[in-house]
Amino acid sequence: MKFSTVLSLTSALALAAVPFVAQPAAAQAKKIKIGFVTTLSGPNAAIGVDMKNSVELALDHLGRKMGGIPVEVIYEDDEQKPEVGKQKTEKLMQRDKVDFVAGYIWSNVLLASYKTVVDEKTYLISANAGPSPLAGEQCNPYFFAASWQNDQNTMAAGELLNQKGIKSLYIVAPNYAAGQDMANGVKSTFKGQVVGQDMTKWPDQLDFSAEISKIRAAKPGAVFVFFPGRAGVQFFQQYSQAGLKKDIPLYTTFTVDAITLKLQKDLTLDTYQTLWWAPDLPYAANQKFVGDFKKKHKDTPSFYGAQSYDTINLIASAVTATKGKVSDKAAVGAALKAAKFDSVRGPMKFGKNNFPIHNVYQQEVYKVSDTEYDIRTVSTVYTDLVDPYAAKCTMK
Numbered sequence: 001m002k003f004s005t006v007l008s009l010t011s012a013l014a015l016a017a018v019p020f021v022a023q024p025a026a027a028q029a030k031k032i033k034i035g036f037v038t039t040l041s042g043p044n045a046a047i048g049v050d051m052k053n054s055v056e057l058a059l060d061h062l063g064r065k066m067g068g069i070p071v072e073v074i075y076e077d078d079e080q081k082p083e084v085g086k087q088k089t090e091k092l093m094q095r096d097k098v099d100f101v102a103g104y105i106w107s108n109v110l111l112a113s114y115k116t117v118v119d120e121k122t123y124l125i126s127a128n129a130g131p132s133p134l135a136g137e138q139c140n141p142y143f144f145a146a147s148w149q150n151d152q153n154t155m156a157a158g159e160l161l162n163q164k165g166i167k168s169l170y171i172v173a174p175n176y177a178a179g180q181d182m183a184n185g186v187k188s189t190f191k192g193q194v195v196g197q198d199m200t201k202w203p204d205q206l207d208f209s210a211e212i213s214k215i216r217a218a219k220p221g222a223v224f225v226f227f228p229g230r231a232g233v234q235f236f237q238q239y240s241q242a243g244l245k246k247d248i249p250l251y252t253t254f255t256v257d258a259i260t261l262k263l264q265k266d267l268t269l270d271t272y273q274t275l276w277w278a279p280d281l282p283y284a285a286n287q288k289f290v291g292d293f294k295k296k297h298k299d300t301p302s303f304y305g306a307q308s309y310d311t312i313n314l315i316a317s318a319v320t321a322t323k324g325k326v327s328d329k330a331a332v333g334a335a336l337k338a339a340k341f342d343s344v345r346g347p348m349k350f351g352k353n354n355f356p357i358h359n360v361y362q363q364e365v366y367k368v369s370d371t372e373y374d375i376r377t378v379s380t381v382y383t384d385l386v387d388p389y390a391a392k393c394t395m396k
Helices: 003-017 045-061 082-094 107-118 150-163 177-189 209-218 230-241 261-268 284-297 303-321 329-338
Strands: 032-038 069-077 100-103 123-126 143-145 168-174 193-200 222-225 250-252 272-275 358-367 373-385
Touching (some): 032 303, 045 069, 069 082, 082 100, 100 303, 107 123, 107 143, 107 177, 123 329, 150 177, 150 222, 150 250, 150 272, 177 193, 209 230, 230 261, 261 358, 261 373, 284 303, 303 329
Parallel strands (some): 032 069, 032 100, 123 143, 222 250, 250 272
Antiparallel strands (some): 272 358, 358 373
């Protein structure tokens, strides 16, 4: 017998003598740690506060536990700056060792922070931003959006413009990732002519006199604007002061919400909005969320809050389904995808790219009293709308 053959037999016998050692099963976590990145300082801090309040309400409704396990949420302020958001995300991952990362209002902040999380195979759940790259070719099994994909709500705006018989349109939006997506969304469905488009400096520009002058000269059938936060307040005020509101109707998304409405007031009457959520949606989870938020804060929550509330309940559904074994990444991902929780939007489901498939509605502002305003649903523009980038996602 050759030496090599003897060696092979000896090795085989030695291996056979070693008992099989099973891989250790994933252990149940003693505490669930969630990092939540939002804007808590500066002129748009009210948005982040609304999100934080909604997260806290969701935790209250869960008894501060997920699947019987205590929960800790660590809030970080991105200051509305991509570089700061990335630093805070790195801190959550490296020092705090969180199990999930969530939040993110602004698409440019999310895009700067995204790889810090998913490259470590940690699940990132956006509570607002839905940039197109992450919905298409850069989709990732460790990223979910509990909100929407940026184009979806403005696709509905384009379709609403068609339904209203508008033939010409002027578009104004901020020049960053979300603004570009929003403009593309409305153009993808609007069947008339876009007679002008301005992409403004973000987030510093608050004077829109030049853009309003160009709108006046173009004489479009309508104007579509996307300006979240304080920029939306400024645009509405300046548009009305210029005397254009009575002649050229405004169509918007994410420009009017429960936060900005306190300042916009009558300026929002007789304008048109499209969005996936409103406080009056008839679902039990939504009525509980809105009702308890009003009791606790004496205020109506915004869509930012609704998405944050859903984000926490989505994470809770995955923790519960996996019995707290959050180190079992495959099981957590499958549970997130299943989305077995009561969403404020009604039935919740994800597309192949982990972005929601949901309805988008026409909304309007109405006066409750001389000093109080609210937003209500008028009609359903799209049912079960799939975002346009899902086809480019290679995940199955």
